[in-house]
Amino acid sequence: MPQRAGQAARRGGRPRDPNLDARILEAAADQLVSDGYAGVSIEGVAARAGVGKATIYRRFPDRAQLVVAAVRFAAQFDDRLPDTGNLRADLRVMIEALFERLRGEDGLLLTAFAAERARHPDLAEEFDRAVVGRKREHLRRLVGSAVERGELPLGADVALIAEAGPAILWHHALHGLGFSDDLPERILDLILGPPRA
Amino acid sequence: MPQRAGQAARRGGRPRDPNLDARILEAAADQLVSDGYAGVSIEGVAARAGVGKATIYRRFPDRAQLVVAAVRFAAQFDDRLPDTGNLRADLRVMIEALFERLRGEDGLLLTAFAAERARHPDLAEEFDRAVVGRKREHLRRLVGSAVERGELPLGADVALIAEAGPAILWHHALHGLGFSDDLPERILDLILGPPRA
């Protein structure tokens, strides 16, 4: 996200060209996918976007921030959060959404980004709060409600059940373990037990 | 691991100074922990170790290899692989080993390194083959045997059960979710069901 994004802070001066935000982020995302994080040089992005270096530095203080923004931009996290009252169904929707992301085009982007989070805890926090956190909490709520409804036994480990799906999917992504089509269903079977006949 | 490690390939001349291996790897590990992978510059390591650059390049062809070696060196992966015939017990040993590592001093080193694997597939492969792979396969074997013994139902998802523990632990480490003492046991409960009375 470009610096000074929402603030109406400007008093004078020529306004930033919003088209450039997109061109820069696209270029950065392209570079990230094709050459990895190490290949995202500011000079390269500037050249690819047809933009001066200063125009990038005006928006992003350094490479890491640029990459974070590029990830958010390229992999628009606008997923709907399901809540039908059926735990297995809701869980399946959420797990499949992440599954599709990770095995799709955004996969590389996301795993490249996952690398960055460990290095920059502040960025990680910010990203988590804005994107991942929402989903984590929703998952917890879904599982919690299921316990209240009696769909799960009373002593069920809500937190762990909510976490396990994403944990396994990310583990696959980060270790290149492959994404066969039945993976989401297998995960559901593992954490909820096999579907009742 | 230094190049030409065991081979008796040398014919004459001054032998490599073995103290330097350690000094180099320590310097690299320090650097990795304090500044992340990007902070591990060959020049920096050379300076910190009081060594010439060529002395490093003589042992490691590039940064990635040096870092892998440094991680192996710093976090000696010499864990015993348990096989008592009791799945829950064996699993507990392995999960607790990883658990202690990740929440202990080596945690930062390992997560820093895990971050980089996504960025540098070559590095990841190299590390997996040498270190992680062995354990992954042993876990699979343990679970497989349990099915054969009847300790687990016939249709049990061996691969997923073997994976779930490490996946959840790494997820905690990479997302800063905390390592309360009961986490290993909760994981066992989740993937194996609660212990039989």
Next chain:
Amino acid sequence: MPQRAGQAARRGGRPRDPNLDARILEAAADQLVSDGYAGVSIEGVAARAGVGKATIYRRFPDRAQLVVAAVRFAAQFDDRLPDTGNLRADLRVMIEALFERLRGEDGLLLTAFAAERARHPDLAEEFDRAVVGRKREHLRRLVGSAVERGELPLGADVALIAEAGPAILWHHALHGLGFSDDLPERILDLILGPPRA
């Protein structure tokens, strides 16, 4: 000198603020004295003068012109051009004027500027045409008239006699040779011969 100075070219619109001319030129002259020509950045001058960059570019097409104007402004070249019919007297007036300038406060400004002329021929031309040229020609005229009047012999080297004074003074300034009080008179003695009893 600001572009479009006298022309009544304007038909409408807000008129230029004349105070700004002075503020800009003062800022530029300050900068020139303290940091040399290389230190005169348009952005710096704009900041120091509390003015937008465009306001400068509206008046001066580029740095060189701005600096020339600043020098003229700071070291007001409004010297009277003497013509009494007595060559030695007239020459003395002109030489002493330059002498006082070079050893006085403006000396630094002028030598700093003189240094740059060699580097920036455009700047030199512009300055010569506007400032130095007038005096050079006047000096030539004075010497020429003296020949016509018979004050100097017929074969006298008018051009060289006119030049020699400034040449020697500048040589002193640029080589730090000092400005003792009798220097002007010694110069007159050299190029005109000792005064007749």
Next chain:
Amino acid sequence: MPQRAGQAARRGGRPRDPNLDARILEAAADQLVSDGYAGVSIEGVAARAGVGKATIYRRFPDRAQLVVAAVRFAAQFDDRLPDTGNLRADLRVMIEALFERLRGEDGLLLTAFAAERARHPDLAEEFDRAVVGRKREHLRRLVGSAVERGELPLGADVALIAEAGPAILWHHALHGLGFSDDLPERILDLILGPPRA
């Protein structure tokens, strides 16, 4: 002159490649002549010399120093100092030497350098001591001897006569006044009087 030129300061490490000194200075001098001082960019010189930027910065701390060195390199100041006992003849030799330099290929180089001296008094001093000073003193000696020999009247202004020639020549160079063939002789006539029949 490259930094650390004569000192035997090195204890280890690969020695500087002396060929590069020449290639760099030639490139810089070329650039200086063809595009003026402003056209001497480090990047340009590096490219033209087929050399990395660091290789230049290792030798010269900045542009100015590089240019000074290039001037010294390109315009080897090895002139002979004449002393035949005939003032006019000796003076003519020295004045013609400077004359030829200033109107020849080195002229641009030298005037560009003259600019630099004003900015960096220390460099000026060093250069003067090594190159210009020798000639200045020799000129003074020549004129002084002429007085002693009775070739000049007893009250003659030795210092000024010695100075006038270079002063006028440099004045021509710095103000682009042209170098017609008879200039040296005219200067002699002015400061010594016309040759005796």
Next chain:
DNA sequence: ACATAAGCGAGACGGTACGTCTCGTCTTCTG
């Protein structure tokens, strides 16, 4: 009175060059 037109502070824009840093290779000298 009110459009027209320019001046103005501010600052974004595509560029170029700066001087610094590290890469991985190479060359020399000392043990």
Next chain:
DNA sequence: CAGAAGACGAGACGTACCGTCTCGCTTATGT
């Protein structure tokens, strides 16, 4: 030969200005 020291070509880093170009606003003039 190993090792330290460090030069080398390459090229990215983040900064500073260049000269041009919008912005929203202010200030005259000319109808």
